[in-house]
Amino acid sequence: xxxxxxxxxxxxxxxxxxxxxxxxxxxxxxxxxxxxxxxxxxxxxxxxxxxxxxxxxxxxxxxxxxxxxxxxxxxxxxxxxxxxxxxxxxxxxxxxxxxxxxxxxxxxxxxxxxxxxxxxxxxxx
Numbered sequence: 001x002x003x004x005x006x007x008x009x010x011x012x013x014x015x016x017x018x019x020x021x022x023x024x025x026x027x028x029x030x031x032x033x034x035x036x037x038x039x040x041x042x043x044x045x046x047x048x049x050x051x052x053x054x055x056x057x058x059x060x061x062x063x064x065x066x067x068x069x070x071x072x073x074x075x076x077x078x079x080x081x082x083x084x085x086x087x088x089x090x091x092x093x094x095x096x097x098x099x100x101x102x103x104x105x106x107x108x109x110x111x112x113x114x115x116x117x118x119x120x121x122x123x124x125x
Contacts, residue, residue, distance in 0.1 A: 002028040005046050010034035010125045016074045018122050019045040021053040022063055029053060034125055040111045041118050048104040052086070055096035065092040082123045 014020055018034040031049045033042050056066065069092055073085035086097025108115060 002026075003031065003050070004028060005031040005033065005050070007033045007035050007042050015071050016077075017070065018125055019049040021049045022067070036121055036125075038113070038121075040108070040113050041121060044104050044108045044111070044113065044118065045122075047107050048100045051103050052093065052096050052100035055099060056093050059096060061093045061096060069093075082119075 010018065013032060013034060014022070018036075020032045022030050024030050031046060031053070033045045033049070036042050036045075056062070069088075069090070070085045073088065073091075084097070084101075085091055086093055086101075088094065091097060105115070108118060
């Protein structure tokens, strides 16, 4: 499987998210991360997305299921709500997202990032 991870302007994301994964027409895995002030923030998101998609692939959760849920979640998001779609009990990829979040936190700790600063920047995008 070919994997491409790119950092892009936040406005260029497919929907309101700081990290996204999808398969292109040739079956290659594309991961898109919103540009942030610190490369470590970007790579924590990239690792999260990679782990999440690999676990989804392994467990039979499709891009279509994830996209449908995420895009609907964002469309119906109430102002001020900063919840992650994948944390919802209704998310078809809740388990995979949770594992990816744990690995993301471990990596962030190893890299010495401030979790508060990290989350604050994500929420400001």
